[in-house]
Structure formats: C-alpha cells, structure tokens
Amino acid sequence: MTAPVVPADVRAAGARTVELMLEFFEDELDGPPTLGEFLEILNFSTPSGRGLPRSLRLRATVKGGRRYVMNRASRVADLNDAVFVEAAELLVSLVDSRLSNGGQELTGGGLASALLQVVHESGVSFADLPAGEVVALDADKSRTIRAVAGDVVAVPGRNGGYHLGVVIMRSRFGTAIGFLRGTSAVPRLDSSSHRQPRVRPLYTDDRAIADGTWPIVGHDEDLRALFPDQPEIYHAPGQPWSPVDLGEFGSAESPSGTLRPITRQEADEVGLLANGFSQTYPSEHLQELLDKTL
Structure with a gap:
C-alpha cells in the first residue's frame, strides 16, 4: 500500500x-x-x-x-x-x-x-x-515485549486515564503486578503519581504487555518494594481438588508451593470467603476489575 x-x-x-x-x-x-x-x-x-x-x-x-x-x-x-x-x-x-x-x-x-x-x-x-x-x-511491530521485575506498566481505563502497576515477579501463577491508587491522565510515571498500593498484588498473563496494549512506562524498584516480593495466592477452605487440609478459613500458597493456614481476619481482609473471589485474571478482564475497584 x-x-x-x-x-x-x-x-x-x-x-x-x-x-x-x-x-x-x-x-x-x-x-x-x-x-x-x-x-x-x-x-x-x-x-x-x-x-x-x-x-x-x-x-x-x-x-x-x-x-x-x-x-x-x-x-x-x-x-x-x-x-x-x-x-x-x-x-x-x-x-x-x-x-x-x-x-x-x-x-x-x-x-x-x-x-x-x-x-x-x-x-x-x-x-x-x-x-x-x-x-x-x-x-516496530516485530518485537515481543517482555517485562522484568520493577517495570511499571500502564493499563488503560475504560473512562480514560491509566492504572499504573509495577511488575513484582513472574512465577508459575503468572505475572504478579501491584497496582497503585488512583489513575494517571497519561501513561507514564512521574513525581506526582500516587505511590500507595491499591489492592493486594494480582496475577495475570503476559499477552497485553507482550503486544504493547499495556506499555512499559518506566522502571522503579522503590515501587516494587511497596508490595510483597513473593506474592501469595489464596485458597478457600474445603476445596475438593486439594489433597491437603486447607484449614478452617483457607490457606495462602507461595510461588514455591508452601502453604500456610490463615486466620478469619486475613480471609476477610482479602475477600477470600466472598462469592466470586479471584486473584488471577486474564489480561483482557483485568481492566474491568481495576475500573470497578477505583
């Protein structure tokens, strides 16, 4: 053409x-x-x-x-x-x-x-x-983008603006991202950006980062330090697939596979016992979650 x-x-x-x-x-x-x-x-x-x-x-x-x-x-x-x-x-x-x-x-x-x-x-x-x-x-359309720990990504919001998050790690659960409170008018990290964690780290896939839908807009190890360096995922009690007892209120599992029982208070804090709890989201659905929790 x-x-x-x-x-x-x-x-x-x-x-x-x-x-x-x-x-x-x-x-x-x-x-x-x-x-x-x-x-x-x-x-x-x-x-x-x-x-x-x-x-x-x-x-x-x-x-x-x-x-x-x-x-x-x-x-x-x-x-x-x-x-x-x-x-x-x-x-x-x-x-x-x-x-x-x-x-x-x-x-x-x-x-x-x-x-x-x-x-x-x-x-x-x-x-x-x-x-x-x-x-x-x-x-340049040829390059597949691969984020590393500490990279800051910008997830576009439904009504404008961007949700900024820092890549914490990649593990068997997926890519863990810790998102910051508020939104940014443009996809970049600057001195005025909110630097408070919004929610617990979430796991997602790499597709939106790899194709540039979520651009990498910076790198900041200080932001990464705001979140746990080995984000756990939570399991509700009484799961039929589990070969081990997940405890009265559920358990948290580390990326290395270590399970620990959690208290009722922690289960409530993360919303584990609520209907529809999830901590891993396909990248195409994560924007919806971030918009809802804004």
Missing part, C-alpha cells in the same frame, strides 16, 4: 501542534527535546479504540540511511501532562482524517508515515538534529 498523503490543512495544523509540543518541552526543561524524546512522547500518547497498538513504538531513519539512536538519557518522565495531551490530539487528528487508501483508518505504519509529513511541514529543530534530516518513520 502506498503511503498516505496528508491533506495540506491537516498537515499545517499538525505542524503547529508539533511546534507547540517543542515549546512546552523547552519551557519545562530548558531546551528542545531530542528526536528520541519527541518519539517517546508520541509512543506514550497513542489513541485507543482505533485499531492501533497501545504504543506505536516509533523508530526513525535519518539522513545517510542510518537507524536513529538517542545518545542521552531521556527527560520525558519529568514533563507535566500538557505535552502528552497535545501529542494525543495530534495523533487523533491524523487517525480521524482517514488518510489511507480507500478512506480506511491508518495502520501503525501509515500513521508513522503521516507523522513524518507533519514533522517535515513543521521545520522544527530537535536538540540533536533538524526535522529535515529525518527521512523515515516506521512503527
């Missing part, structure tokens, strides 16, 4: 938004963003519900045909929400323009191509190179 051609009015409006994004960045951090920081902001601001991956994973090719690599530490985590709001509006304007052939919505690659036209229209200069030296943008 040929690259979409962005209409002149959309391209001009998008260029003004790019200029505004750079102004916000420069006002907050005393200098324009690098190309890598600019792409990182766009990656975190991908609109949902439009057939696009949660994170575009944009990559750039620059003059001379070489793959762009940022040569300094990112400052994106220090920004406030305004620049991300502008980035999201830019992406939404391009997606809603139905720029691809046949009037279909843009794919990840098509959106990257449209963005390149807007960047060229803007004529801005990034901290490490001018816009004119960016010869191609594409969306």
